[in-house]
Amino acid sequence: MARTITDIQQSIIDNINSNATLSTQLTSTSATALWRLWAYIIAVSIWALENLFDFFKSDVDETIAAMKPHSLRWYAEKAKLFQYGYSLPADTDVYDNTAIDPALIEASKIVDYAAVVEQQRGLRIKVAQDNGTDLEALITAELNAFKAYMERIKDAGVKLTITSGDADLLKLSLTIKYDALVLLPTGGRIDGTSAAPVKDAIKTYLKNLPFNGILSTMKLIDAIQAVEGVKDLSVNNIQAKYGALPFSAINITYTPDAGYLRAEDADLTIIYEAG
Secondary structure, X not given: OOOOHHHHHHHHHHHHHHOOOHHHHOOOOOOOOHHHXXXXXXXHHHHHHHHHHHHHHHHHHHHHHHHOOOOHHHHHHHHHOOOOOOOOOOOOOOOOOOOOOHHXXXXXXXXXXXXXXXXXXXXXXXXXXXXXXXXXXXXXXXXHHHHHHHHHHOOOOOOEEEEOOOXXXXXXXXXXXXXXXXXXXXXXXXXXXXXXXXXXXXXXXXXXXXXXXXXXXXXXXXXXXXXXOEEEEEEEEEEEEXXXXXXXXXXXXXXXXXXXXXXXXXXXXXXXXXX
């Protein structure tokens, strides 16, 4: 960024004053002293050159931005900058929030989670919003507005598939050997601090997965085994589903189609055996 003429001139004067030879020759403090006038002329020349450099850099940056295809991260970040109910100025991908209350701006940003996946025929963008307690899909009106926004800002020729769905569901059947000093035959803690600590651990693991993160059956088992009172376990069945499709078996990992995964109590079958 270009310095001011005053800053540049003062820098020249400071260098002269610190020079063993010049400081003894150029001693006048008059504003019209010849050496000070020359310092001013040079400062103006340097100031003009620095501004030219700034203008040149800005022009190059704009040219690169206009020509360079955007990354998957760019699409994900732009998705989270979508403002529901606000118009996007023509020929730009940035909202004009001048004179708009910052609280209203934040409230309009309804896309809290976004993931972009490269596919054979373009990009798939998965989005969800945070309702305060959990993730949920955008409603139809919100999703339609978001699609229009992404179509406006995307690179020319890029095909987008945009989705926002309900959570994928996990179905799990376990047999657990438990410590009778800690857990009840029903799976609750004897001290009453949790009625279903194993189910709690499963739900917490799923909720803590990053958006569009991969479920690892091994890490899920580790999370269950970390529950106090669980001595050993056997996975009888583990399945997942999305949309209207039926449950299907999971082998090692599973990437949720909606970007996030949840488990209903009815889909968690746990047999407790004292060990």
